[in-house]
Amino acid sequence: MAKVLMKGNEALGEGAVIAGCRYFFGYPITPQSEVAEYLARRLPQVEGVFLQAESELAAINMVYGGAAAGARVMTGSSGPGISLKQEGISFIAEAELPCVIANISRGGPGLGGIQPAQSDYFQACKGGGHGDYHLMVLAPSSVQEMMDFALLAFDLADKYRTPVMIMSEGMLGQMMEPVEVREPVTEQYAKPWATNGCAGRKPNIVNTLHLGVEELEERNRHLFRKYAEIQAREKRAETMLTKDAELVVVAFGLLSRVVKKAVIEARKKGIKVGLVRPVTLWPFPDEHIRECLETAKMFLSIEINMGQMIEDVRLAVNGQAPVEFYGRIGVVPSPREVEEAIMAAAEKGGLV
Amino acid sequence: MGSVTIFAGGFGSGKTETALNCALELSRYHKRVVLADLDLVNPYFCSRELEQTLHEHGIKLLAPIEQLRFGDVPQVPSEVVGYLGMDNEMVFDVGGDEVGACVFGYLRSYFASRTYEMLLVVNPFRPFAETLEKVAGLKAALEKASRLNFTGIVSNPNLAVETDIDTIVAGHRRVEEYARRLDLPVKFLVVEADLYGPLQQKRLGVTLKPIRLYLRPEWL
Known part of the structure; x- marks a missing residue:
């Protein structure tokens, strides 16, 4: 296929579309905004929905909802916005909802600056939100990988029922390189757990509240058995x-x-x-x-x-x-x- | 009053590198060259990064002041209006898409007496310049936002580091087709200096402008 010249952020957005993502919920922030700008134009062309939420908190909870309904869903932000999303990310990890979160990173702490950085490594890898959980975190190094890792991230997310983060420096989001556009992903994972209408079956429930002591501990053990499997199979x-x-x-x-x-x-x-x-x-x-x-x-x-x-x-x-x-x-x-x-x-x- | 040249177009179409090269070329023949970095949209890869080089060539750079360079807020350098009323050669590097071009809705009245060239920079290998419909839509949106009309097209067919002669020739044919359908002349084709010679031999029937890229990091 002929190559196109893309910014990293655009390649990430197109990669999501190729992966079958039809829903993006986000809020603008430099240097991530082109992901949103690209998808705002692109998603309506494939009968998808781009929604600029009223805040990062709203956006991440829309992701929770969309993922719970079984859709391929993405959000994106940069450091400060990702911080705001942490409560929702913890909920998504606990509820085992597949989704992709992009952090096109800038320098912190606080409002920091908008220049490229890798300062959110701890936040991404060590549990930025509350509770015992992990995200899978992918770090692309080229504009082509921004696209390819979007496909990979959606696949891993569905495979392990886990949120996957794509973390790149702001500069990679902004710079342009030639990209070979990949073929659309047509095969999707079955999601029998999704809350997508319960005619003829018992209702599915997606919930993160586990008040019973044994129940909560078993939920944590369940998650960590999954994380052990990911650690055994997915180190790259x-x-x-x-x-x-x-x-x-x-x-x-x-x-x-x-x-x-x-x-x-x-x-x-x-x-x-x-x-x-x-x-x-x-x-x-x-x-x-x-x-x-x-x-x-x-x-x-x-x-x-x-x-x-x-x-x-x-x-x-x-x-x-x-x-x-x-x-x-x-x-x-x-x-x-x-x-x-x-x-x-x-x-x-x-x-x- | 000297010329006013405005480079506008889609995100990442090559406006900034073209504007930088144009200003540097003008500085060989004119004393008072002004380059206005009006990228209100995005603070990455802007003309302002080249302040030192421009200064060495006697080019006045109008850009957000030092502390606000990465300010991440839309800002119009305050001296722009004043320089528009003076005798000089002015080059405008406008931010991407109609969001970037709307600044001319404000500036237009300050250079009503000057003739201008507004050039649509087109790289047909960019996702939103792949078809005539997309380019025509962009042109209309930019003209509406800027309240100016395009006077020509800059052909910039490239795939960054993977650009070769065939890429340029194939891309330029598409740009020519856009130009014909939009009823605009192709003013020139920009080409990296090392491909200038081989491209000349292709006799494309268009003015070739060899350029040097200033903003791409050396290690890419």
């Missing part, structure tokens, strides 16, 4: 030049592309360096990182935040090698800057 990562790497850089999202360039340059200077790029941030691909321990003498987590994923890298490494950090806020560093960070870490670790 891309690795580059890790076979003989003494220094392993860990970076995700658009930033990982910058790091790739820097790794290649550092290799030319004789540093045995490789890259692990987590594709799923939750479940975190700890095994991909542990595999590097055969040759790795140190790790370097590079992030556009003050050091969040580094905690998961340290858990994966489990004290068997030092884990260093390099971070920026609101800036995608250049390959040269990352290369300097790699060289500095290598020097510190005595690898030069």
